[in-house]
Amino acid sequence: MTQAAISANSSVLFHFDITLADGSAAESTRVHNKPSKLQMGDSSISPAFEAQLIGLVAGDKKTFTLAPQDAYGMPNPDNIFYVDRSKFSGDAPAKVGSIIGFTMPDGSELPGLVRDVVGESVTVDFNHPLAGQTLTFNIEIVKVS
Template identity: 45%
Template sequence: MSGELSCVHEQARVYAHMTLMLDDGSVADSSRANGKPALIELGNESVSAALEQQLLGMKVGDKKTFKLAANDAFGESNPNLIQFMDIQNFPQDIDVSEGAVLAFEQPSGEPMPGIIREVQGHSVKVDFNHPLAGHTVTFEIEVLSIDNPPQTH
């Protein structure tokens, strides 16, 4: 049974280097670029079930490359998360240009990133979807370490 704990299972916390690529081959994100591994927590819905399935059974040192459709990666783009705001509502010292990522405060006080998609006159189109929503993503993962919570019997 102890051998089972040396691989990724349903409740593991996995530290891994991850590189995310789009279909055109461009790198969308990479933990290697900033030198800080990603923490992936399984079993708490912080990542998709499809991503968890790809990780299950991997061991420290394992490397894997796989592709997930948008729905299994970061979800489809949700039109309800695209909002139009008046440019007057933005502080004057903020760069409100297409492609800029700004932090907006949610009612709970938590920050939420929004991407400026378009500026037309006084209207600013802000997209609160994950930046990779709607994209098929290729994942390159290398497992660095696995934290296993205490097993309860």
């Protein structure tokens, strides 16, 4: 029996390791041994990433590098907000470098990175932390269906 190859509408279970341009580790599904699941064609990842997966089968490994616009995109200045310091608590202080979850009107939580604190104004960046980065992906296909 031949293995199913990844096509435009496959469901894919895969491990990935992401490294930055300087070689430092950014993210990995192997840390907790929880592979990522992807439905090809659902627009959850970039067409450039999907194109790297087409034709692969379970057990295949591949390494590729994507430019920022093909990975997590470029930072959007509209995703940077200025929040009053009083909105922060002792549990989640306004400290540069902190990632804090903010509850959205629909009840979901969106992580924001505190970029700057000046007086009572806190600059919070809601762009993906890897936006604007050239990234190298090491992937291993676990299952294709």
